[in-house]
Amino acid sequence: MRAVSVVEAIAMIPTGASVMVGGFMGVGTPERLLDEVVRQRKGELTLISNDACVPGKGVGKLFDAALVARLTASHIGLNPKAQEQMLANQIAVDLIPQGTLVERIRAGGCGLGGVLTPTGVGTLVAEGKRQIEVEGRIFLLETALRAQFALLHAFLADGLGNLAYALTSRNFNPVMAMAADTVIVTAENIVPVGVIAPDHVVTPAPLVDYLITNE
Amino acid sequence: MDAQTLIARRVAKELHSGDLVNLGIGIPTLVTNYVPPDLKVFFQSENGLIGTGPIPEQGMAHPLLTDAGGRPISALPGASTFDSAMSFGLIRGGHVDVTVLGGLQVDQQGHLANWMIPGKMVPGMGGAMDLVSGSRRVIVAMQHAAKGKSKIVRECTLPLTSVRPIDLVVTDMAVIAFPDGSATLMETAPGVSIGEVVAATDAVLLLPDAIPEMTL
Numbered sequence: 001m002r003a004v005s006v007v008e009a010i011a012m013i014p015t016g017a018s019v020m021v022g023g024f025m026g027v028g029t030p031e032r033l034l035d036e037v038v039r040q041r042k043g044e045l046t047l048i049s050n051d052a053c054v055p056g057k058g059v060g061k062l063f064d065a066a067l068v069a070r071l072t073a074s075h076i077g078l079n080p081k082a083q084e085q086m087l088a089n090q091i092a093v094d095l096i097p098q099g100t101l102v103e104r105i106r107a108g109g110c111g112l113g114g115v116l117t118p119t120g121v122g123t124l125v126a127e128g129k130r131q132i133e134v135e136g137r138i139f140l141l142e143t144a145l146r147a148q149f150a151l152l153h154a155f156l157a158d159g160l161g162n163l164a165y166a167l168t169s170r171n172f173n174p175v176m177a178m179a180a181d182t183v184i185v186t187a188e189n190i191v192p193v194g195v196i197a198p199d200h201v202v203t204p205a206p207l208v209d210y211l212i213t214n215e
Numbered sequence: 216m217d218a219q220t221l222i223a224r225r226v227a228k229e230l231h232s233g234d235l236v237n238l239g240i241g242i243p244t245l246v247t248n249y250v251p252p253d254l255k256v257f258f259q260s261e262n263g264l265i266g267t268g269p270i271p272e273q274g275m276a277h278p279l280l281t282d283a284g285g286r287p288i289s290a291l292p293g294a295s296t297f298d299s300a301m302s303f304g305l306i307r308g309g310h311v312d313v314t315v316l317g318g319l320q321v322d323q324q325g326h327l328a329n330w331m332i333p334g335k336m337v338p339g340m341g342g343a344m345d346l347v348s349g350s351r352r353v354i355v356a357m358q359h360a361a362k363g364k365s366k367i368v369r370e371c372t373l374p375l376t377s378v379r380p381i382d383l384v385v386t387d388m389a390v391i392a393f394p395d396g397s398a399t400l401m402e403t404a405p406g407v408s409i410g411e412v413v414a415a416t417d418a419v420l421l422l423p424d425a426i427p428e429m430t431l
Contacts, residue, residue: 024262024299025285027278050299051339054285077338078284086337095337098261099303099345106300119307119348122378125340155279167290168263169279171299202298 001161001205003213009184010036012210016069018046018147020105020176025051025078026058028169030153030186032212034058037151038065046070048105048147050098050172052082066090072145074098097125100142102175108146109178115142150180154203157187158194161208162201170202177203184210218387221404222356224249224431225385226315229354230256234312235305237261237346240284242356243315259311261302261342266294283342306342307349314350316343318357318384320371323418325380325393327355328373340376347377359386365417367391367398388412390429397421402429 010033013019023029037045038061047068052075053060062068063081072094076082086093096104103115116139120126130141152173155166163185165173177183185208216224223245230236230250237259238244247269250256258267260282267282268289276287290296305311320328327347330340347353360366367384383401384391389412390402399421403412409426 024283025281027262027281027285051341073339075339075341077336077341083337095339097340097344098299098342099307099349102299102303117307117348118379119345119377121348122375123344124374125344165296165298167277167280167296168260170296171263174298175300 001208002210004210006032006036006212009033009210009212010040010042012182013037013042013149015042016044016046017042017149018048020048020147020150020172020180021059022150022152022171022173022176023049023053023058024168024171026053026060028153028165028171028173029053029058030151030184031058032186033151033184034061037062037067041065041067043067044069046072046147048072048145050074050101052076052079054078055081070094072096072101074101100125101145102172104142104145105172105175105179107144109175112144114144116140117142145179147180148182150176150183152177152183152185154185154187155189156196157185157190157208157211158192158196158205159190160193161185161205161211162196163187163203163208164196164200165202174203177207182209183207184212186212187214190214218358219245221387221431222385225390225429226354226356228431229383230254230313232256235259235265235310237306237311237314237350239314239316239343239346241317243317246315246356259302259305260288261306263297263299263302264290264294266291268294303342303345306345309349309351311346311350313352313354314346315354315356316346318355318366320366320368320373321355321357321381321384322368322371323398324396325382325398326371326378327353327376327381328371329355329376331374333374343376347381348379352383353379353381355381355384357384357386359388359415365415368417369419388415391420399423400426402427404429405431
């Protein structure tokens with residue numbers, strides 16, 4: 001893990017990169033990293049996140065600045081801008097069930113080729129996907145999902161990069177920490193090594209590549 | 216009593232002590248208001264919490280404690296938090312005893328459509344498909360009709376949420392169950408006759424010998 005500034009961290013992301021962003025309706029989202037993505041105008045992004053949040057907040061800022069080319073999410077209904085851009089074909093949107101989304105990311109981070117899920121069998125979601133019968137039950141094969149970058153937010157980070165989360169801000173963060181080539185994290189509090197007890201570490205330090213310093 | 220209150224009160228009677236329950240947005244959210252205090256029900260919020268409590272008083276909201284719509288909630292003593300993989304493992308894995316969702320259409324085989332209207336409303340399915348596929352019991356809480364048209368139809372014309380049939384639909388006119396895959400009128404709302412329910416329903420309803428009035 002290296003401690004860096006937001007400016008340095010976001011400068012590493014090329015235009016057109018695939019980026020996972022943690023958070024659920026903006027809760028547990030690294031706002032400072034997203035503000036810097038907007039400031040440096042990193043565009044043509046392939047964004048993977050649970051939702052499109054709302055304009056002005058969380059990943060919603062990326063739609064405000066028209067920086068997203070492709071979106072994989074489970075819900076965009078609360079962001080009219082994202083919906084407009086989808087209906088105008090400015091962004092390609094892949095809407096997938098929330099449990100499938102998180103499990104595809106988990107598979108990507110755990111070295112699996114994908115998962116078999118009953119969710120979506122017999123619906124529009126099944127179109128173009130392989131169906132596999134296991135012991136008499138039909139499942140969809142949902143492939144693993146990874147990204148070049150994960151932008152995450154924790155409640156506590158220690159000097160090694162161990163992370164702990166608070167309340168409902170955990171959501172996709174620990175799962176995405178496993179599934180990206182480069183993991184960049186902001187934390188509400190940066191604490192000395194040892195403050196987060198081993199049993200309370202949720203994301204172990206070796207998964208974190210860059211921690212943003214709290215100046 | 217308005218339609219939403221009636222539906223929420225009737226759904227609340229379906230919950231039992233010890234149940235892990237997931238409530239969707241809209242009418243289902245109102246169900247918590249009618250759960251008797253001595254009934255120990257665990258409510259899950261799929262963004263990562265079991266043990267959701269009431270909406271916090273003004274000034275008491277915690278920015279990192281919200282429901283799946285991003286609105287502030289509280290956590291009761293004994294609550295637990297977890298990530299989204301665990302949350303949907305609970306849902307898909309059959310650990311959620313009851314899910315209560317809103318609906319756009321329910322057909323006479325018990326199929327639910329509640330996530331999109333092609334060309335009009337494409338918000339994404341969120342957690343709905345997992346909830347219907349994996350919960351032990353699926354209850355739909357919705358108005359019987361919208362703009363004068365029955366929402367309980369012969370066959371869903373909107374895209375299905377799941378091929379797994381729901382267990383119960385509670386409306387402002389009736390309670391309908393789907394034993395053996397056929398819509399069956401179980402109860403009528405107070406002051407509503409069986410004939411009125413049948414007339415207001417597009418689906419073919421099976422009518423058992425005894426169809427009591429809802430108790431609330």
